[in-house]
Amino acid sequence: MRVCVSACLLGEPVRYDGGAKPTGEVMELASKTEAFRVCPERAAGLPCPRPPAERVGGRVLLATGEDVTGAFARGAESCAASVARFGATLAVLKAKSPSCGVGLVYDGTYSGRLVPGRGVFADRLAREGICMVTEDTVRACKPSVEHPVAIVLGSGLGHLGTLVRPVRRIDYQDIDGFPATARPVPGHRFEATVGTIDGVPVVVYPGRIHLYQGYSAAEVTSLVRHAHHLGCRDIVFACATGAVPGQAHVGLGILTDQINLTGRNPLAEWDGLRDVDSPFVDMNDAYSPYLRTIARGVADDLGIAVEEGVYAGVLGPCFETPAEVAALRALGVSYVGMSTVLEVIMARALGMSVLGLTLAANESGAPSVSHDSVLATAGEYAEDFERLVRGVLRLL
Numbered sequence: 001m002r003v004c005v006s007a008c009l010l011g012e013p014v015r016y017d018g019g020a021k022p023t024g025e026v027m028e029l030a031s032k033t034e035a036f037r038v039c040p041e042r043a044a045g046l047p048c049p050r051p052p053a054e055r056v057g058g059r060v061l062l063a064t065g066e067d068v069t070g071a072f073a074r075g076a077e078s079c080a081a082s083v084a085r086f087g088a089t090l091a092v093l094k095a096k097s098p099s100c101g102v103g104l105v106y107d108g109t110y111s112g113r114l115v116p117g118r119g120v121f122a123d124r125l126a127r128e129g130i131c132m133v134t135e136d137t138v139r140a141c142k143p144s145v146e147h148p149v150a151i152v153l154g155s156g157l158g159h160l161g162t163l164v165r166p167v168r169r170i171d172y173q174d175i176d177g178f179p180a181t182a183r184p185v186p187g188h189r190f191e192a193t194v195g196t197i198d199g200v201p202v203v204v205y206p207g208r209i210h211l212y213q214g215y216s217a218a219e220v221t222s223l224v225r226h227a228h229h230l231g232c233r234d235i236v237f238a239c240a241t242g243a244v245p246g247q248a249h250v251g252l253g254i255l256t257d258q259i260n261l262t263g264r265n266p267l268a269e270w271d272g273l274r275d276v277d278s279p280f281v282d283m284n285d286a287y288s289p290y291l292r293t294i295a296r297g298v299a300d301d302l303g304i305a306v307e308e309g310v311y312a313g314v315l316g317p318c319f320e321t322p323a324e325v326a327a328l329r330a331l332g333v334s335y336v337g338m339s340t341v342l343e344v345i346m347a348r349a350l351g352m353s354v355l356g357l358t359l360a361a362n363e364s365g366a367p368s369v370s371h372d373s374v375l376a377t378a379g380e381y382a383e384d385f386e387r388l389v390r391g392v393l394r395l396l
């Protein structure tokens, strides 16, 4: 996977004050990928050290008042062209910088105050369709013993749980809010495993409960609240789905967005609201663009066929009628399933970063789909699914 990285984050002394901002998590990511270092200000030939620059209106001014708008634009243009030639799909850019800032930049008063916006280079790079994040995102998604990656596995995907080197097991019955009556299908255990996969700290939940079994939205999302309590900041949801014909094929998929067609919401129930600051949750980028880009990069590097698309969550448990399949297609849905959407809402309400992976086990609306046929198809893709998840964990 090819990643563009601000040179100062890799320890190069290219900042305006002659310093660097070496960031361990970014250096680690760069060491595990093909990294291309950029500094648009160096590319522009600006002196270093020099007074700080900030964006003021449409211009970039040094603290001395000198107008460096043209130099910043030239540096941005030449670096963006190099990045496009290099073929990066991800850019990790220095936060707040007037060149590289993503989301927030200095406000033009040279006082350290920030305003929503992007640096000149980030503005230019956005046109290349590259996922842009700051070092803060890479750091926030970095797993540790204090912040393991939560992995919730759906129908037929539970085998991944056997890869965990266990440290502790937690019976779902001991999880706050998990219904006391819930039992797994025969041959399965409702038991979370805390441990590591290839050395990466994880908590794996090898099965879930569903609305269609009569549980409430708060109950089906109790595992997510539990993961958050354990300190998990990243959460991977894996689910079996139907592929909407004309939109996606049977096989693996990365979820890009969702439509909640269940008519339920954990944030509309008292037990779902308990740990949440506000129920009015921003659902833009609910599936982390950073994690999606990593997953895409891993799939391409490993030669695993993976599509991408929007997930529609339905109540179930019956499969879709032809009219429903047509409606889902018209809505731009690629994958339809009976889980995940409420869990994603809960995870976002708790500020967690979400990766959604699916195994489309059948075509939505196909005759003679059964739970057993879903499991059989899941088995066929289990190895690729495991390689994909392990590859993502390695890069985090």
Ligand code: HPA
Residues within 6 Å of the ligand: 240, 241, 242, 243, 319, 320, 336, 337, 338, 361, 362, 363, 364, 365, 369, 374
């Ligand atoms: N529809 C809904 N959920 C599913 C399907 C489907 O076709 N296959 C597996 N889960």
